Amino acid sequence: MRALTWQAPNVLQVETVPDPEIVNPRDVILRVTMSSVCGSDLHLLGGYVPAMKPGDIIGHEFMGEIVEVGSGITNFKKGDRVVTISIIGCGNCEHCQRSDFSCCDNSNPNPEATDLAYGQPCCGIIGYSHAFGGYAGSHATYIRVPFADVNLFKVPDGVTNEQAVFVSDAAPTGYFAADNADIQRGDTVAVWGCGGVGQMAIRIAYLMGAERVIAIDRFASRLELAEKKAGAITINYETTNVHEALLELTGGRGPDRCIDCVGMEAHGTELDYVYDKTKQMMHLHTERGTVLRQAIRACRKGGTVSVVGVYGGLLDKFPMGAIVNKALTVRSGQQPGQRYANKLFEHIQKGELDPSYLLTHPMSLEDSPRGYAMFKEKTEDCMRAVFMP
């Protein structure tokens, strides 16, 4: 089969690799019909996430058609149109039983790296480096999905492929972000980052009762989509002082809930951004914290900061004082999409949510390196390039 592989930082290549097959009883093999780029791939691409090896197939946001089922799978059959949650749960461990699927104990076959770095081994993630299991990714003709009985969801009638593919990651991550933010009716919510996840978070914040959602980015096209498609008030941080604008918009109180959909590769215009970038280049720390610092500083006293942007290591100049003295709640995590997939399909069926506008650039798998280049540089107003192997 053909697959998009990582070769070195910022070097991708489409090559021919052996087809996957059923290995464990709870496996399923999918023929991939759509596979999207994701902002978190940029961390892998740029070499910010260690434990990538040349030849690794990337891609984790995808859907497909079942071509083969393992002997332990009873709830799916050949031919089913399904979407896979990127973050793998086993369904059996205490965390999965609590529906904290992204805290799964058993889905990472290489538990050592995260065990050492984070204190306990973390879950496996499809196509997301060897630290998270070394699973082959979805930018390929076929993919093997482990624990398929727990991680696959049938796409209901009336939901198109263009809508369904984002139920794999962007939509549940947005849902998880809003859920963690503990949004109350009438709240003002600020969302940093208007990529796929940010757009979903804005929309879902409204579905959860937010009165106003303020979206922060620097790309005009993304801010425009946030306004037109998701209904946000927008701030361009390159032309506006974000902190002052947020206070002004909230009567000096600050947003009740702040959501970071950016992560460790945050870009900024303030002095701390230059400091972070320099230290990161010198390998003195791994994260750039501009967005997180801004969110914590802007958040109203007693408010919630919800972090779904990806962070991988250590962050410098973390404003713990603001968290303590303003009594903030900080919540975060990788998305447990298994909790939200069916809810998201319902919202889509009722017309309350339509993720399909994220798909700006459908492409063939052979074109995928170009797709990533566009997505990375945000050329041609690229929100999401989606490959159809």
Next chain:
Amino acid sequence: MKALHEPLMATRKSQQSLDEPNVQGTERTLSLVGGGLLLAGGLRRGGILGLAQMALGALVTARGVTGRCKAKAALTPTPYESLLQEEYGWTNAEAIARTITIGKPRSEVYDFVRSIENLPLFMRRLERVQQMDATHYHWVAVGPQNRTVEWNAFIEEDLPQERIVWSTESTAYLQHKATLTFKDAPNGMGTELQVVLACEPPAGRVGYAAASLISQFSGRELNLDLRRLKQLLETGEITNNLMRTGMAERVPASQVSDVMPLEGEVISEPRTVAPRTDGTQAGGAY
């Protein structure tokens, strides 16, 4: 067995014990005088060698001034190891402990681990265990550089659903004991399984230092084996990232260390061992 009932068995030294003075009396005086001499000599000598001598002098002096030595602390057995030593009547004891929670009842975990034929399913370096008589078994594992390592061990204690103690014959070159303790986890979360691997290294403190180094690797391997046991019991399969059953496991070669080099005797020549992948083990047996 009272040592094994101590509430905390963590074998890592606490920061406090590292900070306690461990260089005293004549040794401390010698450190101060020797360090001073090295410093003065280095100053007179000059150049890179002189600098190196001064650095060493500074370290030795610091050892004398503070009365603490990290290197010496690393060679000192932990309180738990001292207890084991007394308990087993050994002259020296090196121990590692690892614990895992498995979401299955105690009886199920005990039965699975007590059935010898199940052990190679999750201990990836273990080839087979052969029963010789009612309590004696012959173990065959793949050691460093794909050498076969074999040893005999017997079940010294077997308290159903509570404890299994494996022990080598007292004539073994590196005597060791493996103690498995089964406890109920809180809130019905299943079973806490603790494994303590203890051995009696030869050659006093030097042997102890060598054994601690080796057991860092064994500890890691033990941890991985326990994770695989948990996966097998909870999910019915051992998690792996293979694309095909025949492919080699995508784990860097550096992560593959040997399981119990502490206690083995190398008795055969190196040979090639076909890679045993997770996938091939997990399918049918359980």
